[in-house]
Amino acid sequence: MPQNHTMMQFFEWHLKADGEHWKKLKEMAPELKEIGIDSVWIPPVTKGQSAEDTGYGIYDLYDIGEFEQKGTTRTKYGTKKELLEAIAACHENEIQVYADVVMNHKAGADETETFKVVEVDPDNREKVISDPFDIEGWTKFTFPGRKDTYSSFKWNFGHFNGTDYDAKQDRTGVFRILGKNKDWNENVDDEFGNYDYLMFANIDYDHPDVQKEMIEWGKWLADTLDCDGYRLDAIKHINHEFIKNFAKETAAHRGENFYMVGEFWNSELAACQEFLDQIDYQMDLFDVSLHYKLHEASLTGRDFDLSTIFEDTLVQSHPMNAVTFVDNHDSQPNEALESWVGDWFKQSAYALILLRKDGYPCVFFGDYYGIGGEEPVEGKKIAIDPLLYARSSKAYGDQDDYFDHPNTIGWIRMGTDEMERSGCAVVISNGDEGEKRMFAGEHRAGEVWVDMTGTREDKVQIGEDGFGTFPVNGESVSVWALPDEEQ
Numbered sequence: 001m002p003q004n005h006t007m008m009q010f011f012e013w014h015l016k017a018d019g020e021h022w023k024k025l026k027e028m029a030p031e032l033k034e035i036g037i038d039s040v041w042i043p044p045v046t047k048g049q050s051a052e053d054t055g056y057g058i059y060d061l062y063d064i065g066e067f068e069q070k071g072t073t074r075t076k077y078g079t080k081k082e083l084l085e086a087i088a089a090c091h092e093n094e095i096q097v098y099a100d101v102v103m104n105h106k107a108g109a110d111e112t113e114t115f116k117v118v119e120v121d122p123d124n125r126e127k128v129i130s131d132p133f134d135i136e137g138w139t140k141f142t143f144p145g146r147k148d149t150y151s152s153f154k155w156n157f158g159h160f161n162g163t164d165y166d167a168k169q170d171r172t173g174v175f176r177i178l179g180k181n182k183d184w185n186e187n188v189d190d191e192f193g194n195y196d197y198l199m200f201a202n203i204d205y206d207h208p209d210v211q212k213e214m215i216e217w218g219k220w221l222a223d224t225l226d227c228d229g230y231r232l233d234a235i236k237h238i239n240h241e242f243i244k245n246f247a248k249e250t251a252a253h254r255g256e257n258f259y260m261v262g263e264f265w266n267s268e269l270a271a272c273q274e275f276l277d278q279i280d281y282q283m284d285l286f287d288v289s290l291h292y293k294l295h296e297a298s299l300t301g302r303d304f305d306l307s308t309i310f311e312d313t314l315v316q317s318h319p320m321n322a323v324t325f326v327d328n329h330d331s332q333p334n335e336a337l338e339s340w341v342g343d344w345f346k347q348s349a350y351a352l353i354l355l356r357k358d359g360y361p362c363v364f365f366g367d368y369y370g371i372g373g374e375e376p377v378e379g380k381k382i383a384i385d386p387l388l389y390a391r392s393s394k395a396y397g398d399q400d401d402y403f404d405h406p407n408t409i410g411w412i413r414m415g416t417d418e419m420e421r422s423g424c425a426v427v428i429s430n431g432d433e434g435e436k437r438m439f440a441g442e443h444r445a446g447e448v449w450v451d452m453t454g455t456r457e458d459k460v461q462i463g464e465d466g467f468g469t470f471p472v473n474g475e476s477v478s479v480w481a482l483p484d485e486e487q
Contacts, residue, residue, distance in 0.1 A: 007040065007362040008362065009328055009364050012329050012371050029086075040097055042086075046064055047069055062220070065082070097225070114137075115139075135168055137163045138165065138201065153209075160201045162201075187278070202237075230250070233263055264288070267291075272289070285322065304430060319358035326364060347383040390479050397423060410472075424452070434471070442466035445463065449482055455477070456472075
């Protein structure tokens with residue numbers, strides 16, 4: 001029986017821009033494997049606007065730290081050579097690597113061009129608020145540092161349908177580019193009327209040359225990196241038909257085991273379900289609904305009904321398509337989608353994604369190792385490690401839920417014969433100290449279970465009837481299991 005799979009998002013927003021990150025991944029691969037991580041989602045590998053760019057202000061898709069462009073050869077994270085060495089080290093340690101793919105926009109153009117636009121209302125992109133006029137936009141990408149290596153494709157304003165800066169008048173706005181068959185793409189999120197436009201020069205996926213070039217690039221990148229999958233950024237802003245084709249073509253090129261997960265940042269479960277339908281379930285999605293439930297639970301404390309924590313979440317409705325997470329680089333403090341799960345609830349939140357049978361859990365680098373920047377946050381390795389250990393050695397078999405109280409919930413994993421000494425009982429409280437009487441199995445009568453988190457020092461003996469009474473501290477989580485060796 002294979003061990004449970006666990007992903008780590010191997011970066012946070014405020015990593016130092018010292019070009020050392022790929023080296024760090026290479027060095028840490030054995031340690032990651034040891035703690036139970038068998039896949040990593042790495043930050044964008046492509047050249048951004050500068051050596052400090054996180055990779056989301058994307059300039060050249062074919063430069064992965066190889067060419068002198070934008071004042072740097074390396075990216076924020078290192079050089080192409082270091083990146084390939086890091087991926088090889090992960091593979092040596094049986095860790096899959098998923099590359100972050102940013103396809104919505106381009107930034108840091110090489111030249112300006114003059115073209116016609118209309119300005120639209122930022123709160124309703126369908127509403128035009130100007131007559132057509134000429135702007136000078138940063139839309140010409142010629143990649144002089146790379147020349148034609150890997151691709152001779154050059155970008156101009158015809159390949160985009162919107163931009164946010166007019167150099168002629170030195171002013172910002174949301175400007176829709178005019179031209180034959182030019183409009184916002186349909187098949188995108190309908191927030192702000194049409195949410196095709198997000199930032200910078202917005203790529204027009206109705207353009208056949210763009211579609212062809214981006215699909216070719218997707219295959220090239222996967223081959224060049226020899227990676228195992230992609231995390232697709234900002235897909236609610238990209239023509240869903242293109243996303244479906246991109247996923248199908250890349251998987252056909254790399255094989256059906258090439259894994260893809262999309263960032264469809266919408267807390268409405270119905271919208272996520274509709275998106276999965278539209279793309280023929282070609283990829284998994286991050287469970288944004290669950291993230292917001294965890295955030296709300298951490299804000300409202302005992303007023304949150306824990307028995308409802310999985311209602312209206314992707315992991316409940318589409319367990320095979322959900323990547324569960326507690327926080328990420330966008331939800332961390334002071335970032336675009338700040339919705340940080342409070343410290344007191346963090347360990348409980350991780351228990352809710354790591355120790356259940358459904359979902360593909362993703363541990364956030366910032367939660368595990370800490371966050372840098374001006375307001376650093378300490379890592380919670382000590383709180384997360386026992387849960388990772390329980391996931392890799394205990395959380396197997398059938399699952400019985402005891403979600404019968406608003407402030408104290410629990411579940412049992414029955415264990416399997418293949419995973420020796422597996423099985424566990426998880427109890428979470430967001431109020432007072434409590435306990436759950438749960439059935440572990442008559443064949444376990446007499447077994448003595450301990451709290452893997454180390455929070456409780458007492459022990460629980462399974463009764464003749466197969467039941468145990470498993471306690472938990474207030475505002476805490478305990479994970480009860482048979483210790484690996486008799487203690």
